[in-house]
Amino acid sequence: MEKQSKQQPRQDDLIKNELKSIINAIKTHIEFERGFGIDTVTISKSINNLPLPVYHKKTLPLESPAINSSSDHISKNEKVRSRKLLEELRNEILSCHKCPLGKTRTNLVFGVGNPTADLMFVGEAPGRDEDLQGEPFVGRAGQLLTKIIEAIGLNRKDVYIANILKCRPPGNRNPLPEEIVLCLPYLIKQIEIIKPKVLCALGTFAAQTLLDTKAPVGTLRGKFHAYKGIPFMVTFHPAYLLRNPNDKAKVWEDMKKVRDLLNELLQKDKNYST
Numbered sequence: 001m002e003k004q005s006k007q008q009p010r011q012d013d014l015i016k017n018e019l020k021s022i023i024n025a026i027k028t029h030i031e032f033e034r035g036f037g038i039d040t041v042t043i044s045k046s047i048n049n050l051p052l053p054v055y056h057k058k059t060l061p062l063e064s065p066a067i068n069s070s071s072d073h074i075s076k077n078e079k080v081r082s083r084k085l086l087e088e089l090r091n092e093i094l095s096c097h098k099c100p101l102g103k104t105r106t107n108l109v110f111g112v113g114n115p116t117a118d119l120m121f122v123g124e125a126p127g128r129d130e131d132l133q134g135e136p137f138v139g140r141a142g143q144l145l146t147k148i149i150e151a152i153g154l155n156r157k158d159v160y161i162a163n164i165l166k167c168r169p170p171g172n173r174n175p176l177p178e179e180i181v182l183c184l185p186y187l188i189k190q191i192e193i194i195k196p197k198v199l200c201a202l203g204t205f206a207a208q209t210l211l212d213t214k215a216p217v218g219t220l221r222g223k224f225h226a227y228k229g230i231p232f233m234v235t236f237h238p239a240y241l242l243r244n245p246n247d248k249a250k251v252w253e254d255m256k257k258v259r260d261l262l263n264e265l266l267q268k269d270k271n272y273s274t
């Protein structure tokens, strides 16, 4: 009997801890779903036979405020100048045939978005939809990226989106090292013109290329690195998330860090100018 009473508190603790971790997991899941624009959370009937609870997003506040403004602090002249420089760069590479992808592409996929964006995303290479439309991230992965951007309180037009490669590798194969070497200077120029406060690499190729490392994305993600002094977050590519939806929560954690750092940097700018 004495033995049982000693074991009882430990079992209670175990159950409490288990319940805590389940509740935390549910909270993270709800916050993530809400952040990615999903209105309701459905709990499987297999858990029990109780009526299914439905959570509406308005009842679930975010942990910290969304980003207030994207580029109010940037002068009109600066925006005009960046737009012009990007346009000149685009015209310069429209007929690029430095690598064989220039022959097989339908359209060059230069980049899209705010020419003075505070946040710039860098992906891998155009896919089929992007090649046809001449714009990065317009397919299913692109729709998910738009949701990710909106989840941190920005619109797609507030940020800038570009890829390491400007032309589609046939059959969506991985970029070859020599293609990356030849195309990378264009992306570097884009970053120099846009001067984002924060960079976010989407997936292995963007992360490994800009950080000059062979480390896997799984170990690079979740913390800030630096690219030429710019805070640089690494997260999973949206196309990977479509195949591995369980990792969406990790991306949501990464994006909350991006949102918080951007808010902090924008607030510093505001304090400095007043």
Ligand code: SF4
Pocket (backbone or CB within 6 Å): 093, 096, 097, 098, 099, 100, 101, 102, 103, 165, 166, 167, 179, 182, 183
């Ligand atoms: S992928 Fe880059 S380097 Fe190759 S042809 Fe296209 S723009 Fe030129």
